[in-house]
Amino acid sequence: METPKKISSVIVLGGGTAGWLTANHLAKKLQPGTANGVCVTLIESPDIPTIGVGEGTVPAIRDTLKYLGISETELLRECDATFKQSIEFINWMAPSDRQTHRYHHVFDYPPAEYAPHLLDWVMQKEQKPDFANAFSYQQAVIEAGKAPKGITHPEYEGVCNYAYHFDAAKFGQLLARHARTNLGVKHIQANISRVDTDEAGNICCLHSDQGQQFVADLFVDCSGANSTLLGQTLNVPFISKKAHIFTDTALAVQVPYTDPQQPIACSTLATAQQAGWIWDIGLTTRRGVGLVYASDFQTEQSALDDLQRYLGTDADALTVRKIPMRTGYYERFWQGNCVAVGMSQGFVEPLEATGLLLFDVSARMLAEQFPVTHQDICRCAARYNKKLRYAWDRVLDFVKLHYCISNRRDSEFWLAHQDSNTWSATLEEDIQHWQRHLPSQYDFTDRASVFNLENHLYVLYGMQFNTMPAAFLQQQADHTQAQQFYRRIADYAQQAAKQLPEHRDLLQRIARFGLQPL
Amino acid sequence: MTQSIAALNPARHGKLHVVTQRDFSHASEDQLVPVVVQECVDAATEFPLVFVKNAQTGEFTLVAMMGLQPQQNLYCGQGDIQANYVPQVLRLHPFSLRPSEQAEQLMLCIDEQSNCVSEEHGQALFDEQGNKTAFLQAQSDACMQFIEHQQITRQFAQLLLQHNLLTAQRLTIRLGDEQPRTIDGVYIIDQKRLSELDAETLATLNRNGALQVIHAQLLSLKQLNRLSKRASQR
Numbered sequence A: 001m002e003t004p005k006k007i008s009s010v011i012v013l014g015g016g017t018a019g020w021l022t023a024n025h026l027a028k029k030l031q032p033g034t035a036n037g038v039c040v041t042l043i044e045s046p047d048i049p050t051i052g053v054g055e056g057t058v059p060a061i062r063d064t065l066k067y068l069g070i071s072e073t074e075l076l077r078e079c080d081a082t083f084k085q086s087i088e089f090i091n092w093m094a095p096s097d098r099q100t101h102r103y104h105h106v107f108d109y110p111p112a113e114y115a116p117h118l119l120d121w122v123m124q125k126e127q128k129p130d131f132a133n134a135f136s137y138q139q140a141v142i143e144a145g146k147a148p149k150g151i152t153h154p155e156y157e158g159v160c161n162y163a164y165h166f167d168a169a170k171f172g173q174l175l176a177r178h179a180r181t182n183l184g185v186k187h188i189q190a191n192i193s194r195v196d197t198d199e200a201g202n203i204c205c206l207h208s209d210q211g212q213q214f215v216a217d218l219f220v221d222c223s224g225a226n227s228t229l230l231g232q233t234l235n236v237p238f239i240s241k242k243a244h245i246f247t248d249t250a251l252a253v254q255v256p257y258t259d260p261q262q263p264i265a266c267s268t269l270a271t272a273q274q275a276g277w278i279w280d281i282g283l284t285t286r287r288g289v290g291l292v293y294a295s296d297f298q299t300e301q302s303a304l305d306d307l308q309r310y311l312g313t314d315a316d317a318l319t320v321r322k323i324p325m326r327t328g329y330y331e332r333f334w335q336g337n338c339v340a341v342g343m344s345q346g347f348v349e350p351l352e353a354t355g356l357l358l359f360d361v362s363a364r365m366l367a368e369q370f371p372v373t374h375q376d377i378c379r380c381a382a383r384y385n386k387k388l389r390y391a392w393d394r395v396l397d398f399v400k401l402h403y404c405i406s407n408r409r410d411s412e413f414w415l416a417h418q419d420s421n422t423w424s425a426t427l428e429e430d431i432q433h434w435q436r437h438l439p440s441q442y443d444f445t446d447r448a449s450v451f452n453l454e455n456h457l458y459v460l461y462g463m464q465f466n467t468m469p470a471a472f473l474q475q476q477a478d479h480t481q482a483q484q485f486y487r488r489i490a491d492y493a494q495q496a497a498k499q500l501p502e503h504r505d506l507l508q509r510i511a512r513f514g515l516q517p518l
Numbered sequence B: 001m002t003q004s005i006a007a008l009n010p011a012r013h014g015k016l017h018v019v020t021q022r023d024f025s026h027a028s029e030d031q032l033v034p035v036v037v038q039e040c041v042d043a044a045t046e047f048p049l050v051f052v053k054n055a056q057t058g059e060f061t062l063v064a065m066m067g068l069q070p071q072q073n074l075y076c077g078q079g080d081i082q083a084n085y086v087p088q089v090l091r092l093h094p095f096s097l098r099p100s101e102q103a104e105q106l107m108l109c110i111d112e113q114s115n116c117v118s119e120e121h122g123q124a125l126f127d128e129q130g131n132k133t134a135f136l137q138a139q140s141d142a143c144m145q146f147i148e149h150q151q152i153t154r155q156f157a158q159l160l161l162q163h164n165l166l167t168a169q170r171l172t173i174r175l176g177d178e179q180p181r182t183i184d185g186v187y188i189i190d191q192k193r194l195s196e197l198d199a200e201t202l203a204t205l206n207r208n209g210a211l212q213v214i215h216a217q218l219l220s221l222k223q224l225n226r227l228s229k230r231a232s233q234r
C-alpha cells in the first residue's frame, strides 16, 4: 500500500485582513522553513483592493495577537489604534419619558459571585439601576472617559477587559509584515484569472493573468466577497440569511477630528436608525462612521439623509463609500482541498464586530487541526464545517436578538424584526425560554460559540427584556445580599474611574514611551 | 516639593549659595532612590537594588530601596545619612537637569527650598557679572554625566527585557512578631533564566559589563535584612 501523500504546501489567496490573519496562524503552527514544516504562500492581487473597513474588534483579538507574537505597543502606534471597552447601543428601544434609550454591552464579565443576584435584579420593578452598571464597574470607567489600563500595565493586560478600534488597512500591513519577516510566509503579487480543478473536484492550479502557475496541496480562499475558489470555482451554494437580517448596504465615511486633543470614545457607538444603525468608531487620527441599512425598507437618498443628520455639519465634503453586503454563508466552508476564511465564507453585518472574530476562530482552528496527509482532509473538513456552521448560526442569532426584542414600532423595518416569522427556530426557542427562565450556563454548555451567557445578559437586560420566573423562584430573591453586591460594584467603579488615566492621554504616553512586555 | 524646583538663572539666583556639607533631609521621605548602573556595585553593598515602573512612563527604573513602605527612608534621618555609600542622585542635590517645557532641551535646576541653599553660607553659584562659578560648572557637569549614565541604565533595562531576564517579584518582609508584610510592583533578575542563557549571550553580557551589574543586583537583595532590622529598631 502506498503511504498517503503528506500535505507540505498551502496557498492563501487574498491579502485582506482575513488572508494575512490566516497566513499568520498557519505559519505560527506549521513552521515553514523547518525540516518538517509546511510551506505557506500568500498570493494577493495588486489591483483588487481590500474591503478597507472593519475597524472594531472583540477582546479575543488580544489573545490572538499575543499568541502570534505581535507587540501591543506596535499595534497601538502603527494602526492609529484605540481601546474599545464596550458597544454603546443608542436608540435600540423607543424613548421613554422622552429620554433616549442607551445601554452598554461591556466587555468585562460580572464578578464570579454575581449569579444569585440576577434573580433579584430581574424581580425589581421600579427604577432599577442599569443592568451593566449594577453588575460591572466598566460602564463607570467608560463614562468617565477613562482607559481600561494604565501605563504601568504590561502589554495585553489591564484593569478592565478590552479590544481595539484600528485602521483596517494599517492593521493588514502590520499582519503582513509580521507574517513575512517573523514567521516565514512567502508573498506573491498576482491576479489569479483561471483556476484548474481535477476530476475529484480538488483545486490543482491557479493561473495568473501573466501566465504564472501556482500549485499547492491545500488552498485557503481569502479572496473576500468574490469567493473566487469556494463559490466561483467549486460552486458551493450560498445560503442567504437576508430573511433574518435585513440590512444589505453600508455607507461608510472617514471623519476628521475638529480638535486634535478631542477626547476619544472608548466604546463603539451604535445608534439605531429607521432602517438600520450607524457605527461610530474613534481612532487616534480620525473617526470611522458608517450607516448600515436595509434597501428593502429605505431608499439610498433617505439613508444618506440619516447619515448626514447624524454627522451634522461634519458631513459636508466627506466622501461616502457605498458597500453592498450579502448576509449569509456558504453551505460548506471547506470542500475538497479548499478552505474558505473571511468574507469568502460568509458575511453578517458588523453589529457586534464579529467579522474578524469568526475569521480568527476559523483560521486558528484550521491551523491547529491541520490535516497531515490527504487522507485526513475529509475528516478535518467535516469537523470544520460542523463547528463553523454552528458558530455562524449562533452569531446570526445574537445579532438578530438586538433587533427582535426591541419595542420600537416607528418603522416597517423594526416591526418586521419583531415578527417572529423572521426569527430562526433556535432564537425563537431561546427567547421563549428566557421569558420564563433566567439565562444560565445550561443554555450555553454545548456552545463552542463566540458569545457567552454574560454577553447575552448585557443585551437582554440592557434592552429591558422581561423574564418572569416561576413564583417559587421569585420568593427566593435575597434583596439585602444583592444590595451589598451592587454597593461593592459601585465602590469599585468609583475607585477605578478615578485611578485610570484618560483615554487619549494614555494613548499619547504609549506612543511616546511604549508599554512594557511584563 | 516640585514647585520649589526652578531653572537656574542669574537674575533670580544671583545671590544664592549652596552649602556642600551634606544634608540629606530632602530625601527623608524617599522610599525609592534611582540609581545608575555605574554605581550598582557600590550601592549593592548597602541597599537592595530592584526595578520598579515609573508611574508616568511605565518604564523600568533601577532604584535603591531605602524603606519598606511609601514615604519611609530608613537611612536618612535628621539631615545625615547612615550609609557607607550615598547614591549619586542624592549627592547632586539641590541640583538637577530637567527638560524645559516646550523644547526637548535640558536645563540646570535648583531646589529653592532645600536646606542646602542659603544667601550667606557656602559656595556661590554666580560671580558679580552673573557668570557661572567654577563650583556651579562642576555641579552642572556632574548632572550632565548623571543623565548620560541614566541613559545607559535605560539601555541596560532594555537588554534585560530583550533576554527575558526580568521577572515580577513579591517581596515578603518579616518584622519581629508582626505579620509578614508584602511589597508588590518590584522586578528583579530571573535567576533561572539567567542560568539557562547560552554561552554566547553570557559572553556578550560579560564583555559589555552587564553581567557584573546583574550579579550586584542579585546579591543586593540580601540587604532587605538590613532594612528589616532597621525598621524593627525604630
Ligand SMILES: Cc1cc2nc3c(=O)[nH]c(=O)nc-3n(C[C@H](O)[C@H](O)[C@H](O)COP(=O)(O)OP(=O)(O)OC[C@H]3O[C@@H](n4cnc5c(N)ncnc54)[C@H](O)[C@@H]3O)c2cc1C
Pocket (backbone or CB within 6 Å): A013, A014, A015, A016, A017, A018, A019, A043, A044, A045, A046, A047, A048, A049, A050, A051, A052, A053, A054, A055, A056, A057, A168, A190, A191, A192, A193, A222, A223, A224, A225, A226, A228, A250, A252, A290, A323, A325, A341, A342, A343, A344, A350, A353, A354, A355, A356, A357, A359
Ligand atoms: C461595512 C462593513 C463594516 C465592517 N465592520 C467590521 C467590524 O467592525 N469588525 C470586523 O471584525 N469586521 C468588520 N467587517 C468585516 C471586515 O471588513 C472583513 O471581515 C475583513 O476586512 C476581511 O475581509 P477579507 O480579507 O475577507 O476580504 P478583502 O478585504 O476583500 O480582501 C480580499 C483579498 O483578496 C484578493 N483577491 C480577490 N480576488 C483575487 C484574485 N482573483 N487574484 C488575486 N487576489 C485576489 C484581493 O486583492 C484582497 O487582497 C465589516 C465589513 C463591512 C462590509
